[in-house]
Amino acid sequence: MDLRLCPAGTSVEVSWVELDDAERARLRELGLREGAVVHVVHCSAFGGRVIAVGSDRLAIDGRTCACIGVTPLAAALA
Amino acid sequence: MSCHDAAPGATLATGTPAIALVGNPNAGKSTLFNTLSGARQSVMNAPGTTVELQTGTWRRGGRRLGLVDLPGTYSLTPRSPDEQVAADYVAGRGDLARPDVAVVVLDGSALARSLYLLAQVCETGTPVLAAVTMLDVASSRGVTPDLDALAAAAQVPVVAVDPRTGAGVEGLGVAVEALLGARAGTCDCAQDETDGGARARDDGACACGRGCSCSGPAVRSDEERFAWTERVLAAAVPAPPAVPVRSTSDRLDRVLLHPWLGVPVFLAVMWAMFELTTVVATPLVDAVGSFFSGPLATWLHGAIPGPAWVSGLLVDGVLSGVGTVLSFVPLLALVFVAIGILEDSGYLARAAFVADRALRAIGLDGRAMVPLVIGFGCNVPAMVATRTMPDARRRLLTGLLVPLTSCPARLTVYVLVAGTFFPQSAGTVVFGLYVLSGVLVILGGYALRMTAFRDLRQTRPLVLALPAYHVPRLRPMLRSTWTRVAAFVRGAGGIIAGTLVVVWLLSAIPVTAGHAVADVPVHDSAYGRVADAVAPVLAPAGLDDWRIASALTTGFVAKEVVVGALAQSYSLDPADAGAASADGALGNQLRTTLTATSDGHATAAALAFLVFVLAYTPCLATVAEQRRVFGTRWAVGAVGVQLTIAWLLAVGVFQVGRLLT
Numbered sequence: 019m020d021l022r023l024c025p026a027g028t029s030v031e032v033s034w035v036e037l038d039d040a041e042r043a044r045l046r047e048l049g050l051r052e053g054a055v056v057h058v059v060h061c062s063a064f065g066g067r068v069i070a071v072g073s074d075r076l077a078i079d080g081r082t083c084a085c086i087g088v089t090p091l092a093a094a095l096a
Numbered sequence: 097m098s099c100h101d102a103a104p105g106a107t108l109a110t111g112t113p114a115i116a117l118v119g120n121p122n123a124g125k126s127t128l129f130n131t132l133s134g135a136r137q138s139v140m141n142a143p144g145t146t147v148e149l150q151t152g153t154w155r156r157g158g159r160r161l162g163l164v165d166l167p168g169t170y171s172l173t174p175r176s177p178d179e180q181v182a183a184d185y186v187a188g189r190g191d192l193a194r195p196d197v198a199v200v201v202l203d204g205s206a207l208a209r210s211l212y213l214l215a216q217v218c219e220t221g222t223p224v225l226a227a228v229t230m231l232d233v234a235s236s237r238g239v240t241p242d243l244d245a246l247a248a249a250a251q252v253p254v255v256a257v258d259p260r261t262g263a264g265v266e267g268l269g270v271a272v273e274a275l276l277g278a279r280a281g282t283c284d285c286a287q288d289e290t291d292g293g294a295r296a297r298d299d300g301a302c303a304c305g306r307g308c309s310c311s312g313p314a315v316r317s318d319e320e321r322f323a324w325t326e327r328v329l330a331a332a333v334p335a336p337p338a339v340p341v342r343s344t345s346d347r348l349d350r351v352l353l354h355p356w357l358g359v360p361v362f363l364a365v366m367w368a369m370f371e372l373t374t375v376v377a378t379p380l381v382d383a384v385g386s387f388f389s390g391p392l393a394t395w396l397h398g399a400i401p402g403p404a405w406v407s408g409l410l411v412d413g414v415l416s417g418v419g420t421v422l423s424f425v426p427l428l429a430l431v432f433v434a435i436g437i438l439e440d441s442g443y444l445a446r447a448a449f450v451a452d453r454a455l456r457a458i459g460l461d462g463r464a465m466v467p468l469v470i471g472f473g474c475n476v477p478a479m480v481a482t483r484t485m486p487d488a489r490r491r492l493l494t495g496l497l498v499p500l501t502s503c504p505a506r507l508t509v510y511v512l513v514a515g516t517f518f519p520q521s522a523g524t525v526v527f528g529l530y531v532l533s534g535v536l537v538i539l540g541g542y543a544l545r546m547t548a549f550r551d552l553r554q555t556r557p558l559v560l561a562l563p564a565y566h567v568p569r570l571r572p573m574l575r576s577t578w579t580r581v582a583a584f585v586r587g588a589g590g591i592i593a594g595t596l597v598v599v600w601l602l603s604a605i606p607v608t609a610g611h612a613v614a615d616v617p618v619h620d621s622a623y624g625r626v627a628d629a630v631a632p633v634l635a636p637a638g639l640d641d642w643r644i645a646s647a648l649t650t651g652f653v654a655k656e657v658v659v660g661a662l663a664q665s666y667s668l669d670p671a672d673a674g675a676a677s678a679d680g681a682l683g684n685q686l687r688t689t690l691t692a693t694s695d696g697h698a699t700a701a702a703l704a705f706l707v708f709v710l711a712y713t714p715c716l717a718t719v720a721e722q723r724r725v726f727g728t729r730w731a732v733g734a735v736g737v738q739l740t741i742a743w744l745l746a747v748g749v750f751q752v753g754r755l756l757t
Contacts, residue, residue, distance in 0.1 A: 029339060040175065041557050043318065047171045048559060049208045051322065057340050063355040064453045068562065070340035072333075073237035074206035075562040077353070077449040079462065082557035 022065040022083035024058045030088035031055050037085050112162040119201030121168030122563035124229035128259035129165035130572045156269045172216040187220040197275050198222045205233040211325040223275050226254045233564040238341035241332045249331035345564045358450045380426035388419025405614030413600030417593030420660035431504045432577040435473045440568035452558050458541025459552040464494045471501030475718040499714045502533040505655035509709045516683030517702040595653045637746035638694035638701035654715040700753025704746040712742035
């Protein structure tokens, strides 16, 4: 599944990123790398998501979320 | 602003150690710069670019340290001109001298991405010091980094700093001094690396074999950097929360980024900001303007010796220009404070995210929101801010749309006309003009994407790091506002005052026989003739009057002069002088004029006037910046298109309004 389908409160592991090399590299610099565990904090309009990478918060538009494959791990938010 | 187009070294005193502040956007880097330098700041352009660098002086006891606040960047692998400047300066490439120390500002609440940048800075060979900020934010999210462990793992000195309160600044100073003192033992390992020399360090120690004191990792590949980052992060934060702790910012974002509430909240914030500037600014603007045009002008007319034209030039030309410039000061200050609040509070990043979808419809992404919002403060810095966009075509598209954002200079005209013709709903009318400005941006972007920008693809991702919300700090905000207002007075002020002096001179030069200089009916002056020639073009918009035409013509130089030129026209015209002095209200003079030019449909003509002012070329300074960034062809084309759009809209508004009123 892709990140756009994840509801708020779920923890997921990034499985794949289907973007061109430059954009994929920027996402990796920001912590969105294959194998990284991230948490969906908010769902926003048009499929956008706010995710937690560690204690960091990243806002990602819906189109990009659709390019990030994830594997759900849990559904919890403290 | 000062020192533009100079190299950083030109603004730092000779022999003064140069300290570069490097960090991710919103890491607290600029706040730290302001705390360290106080009011001792200047703004300059990086050589050959329009990317701004702030330089300042950090005084420690008797010693002066030069500070350079570099553009925020996530990486030294640049994807925008700003990031390129940061990367070049840290590494000492091109015309930029390498700094003596690079202070890498690490966001304690986002250590992972901050550490990646730290790894790259260490590779440049520049002595590095890490300053960790946002520890309070990290704590609110359940993370408390161990800074000793961080320093040991990263092999760089680490200090904790709170730029907002100044806590830790002394420790930072001691660490910088220590690093400067030890600098003699450093080497240029990075240079070796670029030259192809081998450099293998797997334990943090430099393997150059010269006994240097280089520290930090020598990572060559992205994967090695990521591994180093993970290793250092694990040492600094050994037990991160299994799931994120919901912070106050998260709770606020639940509303402000809500799928249904986010956009209305965004619009409400924009409306409140400009309602504030309208309601609060108007009496302040009036008070300053009245002082210059009233008691001061009267006193000077009587006090200046010599022929009448001398006092006329000084009072009706120079003083009128100065008064016009200074009357904008409270208005601009309010707008800059309002934008500062949005920026400092952390909401501006959310606004970019919320607006993303709307901007994608016109070929842009949410990052374009930043220059467009800044455009509502001033089009010139907005043009500069387009440089933060990584894609050249989208940057050009944004730069062409920025002039359609309504800057505060236009607000002075809105306030005058709306207050005169719509006294009971002036705020709503002004807000409506800002909404129209947004609509023009969207429609203009859509039209451009359908024509000259068909090549734009909609695949560029929007990924924004969201800073934690903060209560905006008054003192640095006021300092920044003062700097920006002073820059306006120095820069645009000269143009405005100069333009009004030229207008006065044109009005003083007779073009028919039988008149003396400075003693000529306006219609017989060069000024009146030029305006008379332009006025018929505005007839379909109900604005066929030489005073309206002259004000709009001078407004091409700067919108700030439109009201001043109108006032000057009325005070200069003998036919209007009696009425003007009787009630002293420019608005009433304007109403009389528009009633005559519109066959009684003054309200429709007023709306047409407002729309024309909104849509046509903002000012020469913006055009000049547009030409500098995008070239003459695009700048000239943009001016022509803007004038055409403004005329068509004004005609449409008047013709429709005439039928309805």
